[in-house]
Amino acid sequence: MTNTKELSVEDKLRAIYDLQLIDSRIDEIRNVRGELPLEVEDLEDEVAGLSTRSEKLKGELEVIEEQIKAKKIAIEEHKEVIKKYTKQQESVRNNREFNSLTKEVEFQELEIQLAEKQIKEMKASIEHKKEVISNLKEKLDAKSSHLKHKKSELDAIMAETQKEETFLTEKSAEYSAQIEDRLLAAYNRIRSSVRNGLAVVSIERGASAGSFFTIPPQTQVEIASRKKIITDEHSGRILVDTQLAEEEKEKMEQLFSKF
Missing domain, CATH: 1.10.287.1490 (Helix Hairpins)
Incomplete structure (x- = not known):
């Protein structure tokens, strides 16, 4: 059993965004192989x-x-x-x-x-x-x-790529285990329904990454407060603030740089 109940909302957001970064990297590797x-x-x-x-x-x-x-x-x-x-x-x-x-x-x-x-x-x-x-x-x-x-x-x-993919697949499973079942199920559902596999995105220029729909300032403040998990009303994607995203990207880059 994991101790997912002890995680704060911010920890959950960091974990789910980390998982997204790992899974996106796996997607990139698989896209290289293509057809x-x-x-x-x-x-x-x-x-x-x-x-x-x-x-x-x-x-x-x-x-x-x-x-x-x-x-x-x-x-x-x-x-x-x-x-x-x-x-x-x-x-x-x-x-x-x-x-x-x-x-x-x-x-x-x-x-x-x-x-x-x-x-x-x-x-x-x-x-x-x-x-x-x-x-x-x-x-x-x-x-x-x-x-x-x-x-x-x-x-x-x-x-x-096989060694890196194997390593990242293990990391994906490891990070998934830290996330509560309902949140992980939502992540997997969103990820499978969008073309680019992005279930968790950051705020970029007042809109969710890859979207043209502006997020109201009040909602942006709520996202930045990291007190609750908020989804984009247009795409259904889970939203994280820019600062959190940059911090986690930097952390994951260190993980990816091993290969």
Whole structure:
């Protein structure tokens, strides 16, 4: 259990602003990586998909080549049967037997023609699949090279920032533990709903940072008194005074300067 109940409002404001500065620094680090992790993931999926398709086609080629071999064996068998029937025709006793053997020969010849036609079609299929495999290889080589480059780029960025990000993530958890649940929940809710992730902002030139809406002087005095937590009525962000913000920024800069 943390001793969050013992914190004064000012301490709470300092803690929540410190947390914001740490989380914003983590955001900056992650923005440097940008879309790279997703790009690498997409490229890995593409390479895997192309490899799978290529292997599948190679497997189909092997099946077709085996089928061609089987057809060629069948053709030779048909030819042997034709030889046998042709020889038998030499010793037939009547026209009926001769005609019967002739029909058998014709049937075997048709089977040969059909097998030859199928072999021709299968060879055409092989050529087409080989062309597809060749194109896939070109694509695969290009994508693999691109993936290698992107991974190298990502690894270099990760090597530079991973240690700092890990350290700051631990600090974020540490500072979060000092903040009462309701305030932390509000911080996380605001942070997730705004584009730049800023849930706590300071007063700049009479308005909340990043906003064009002026804060009434009386409200500015209340914010500077640090007696209660005040939110911007337009954006919902938690507000801190300029002096507190500068003091905490200076403190956090010392933390960040370790890297």
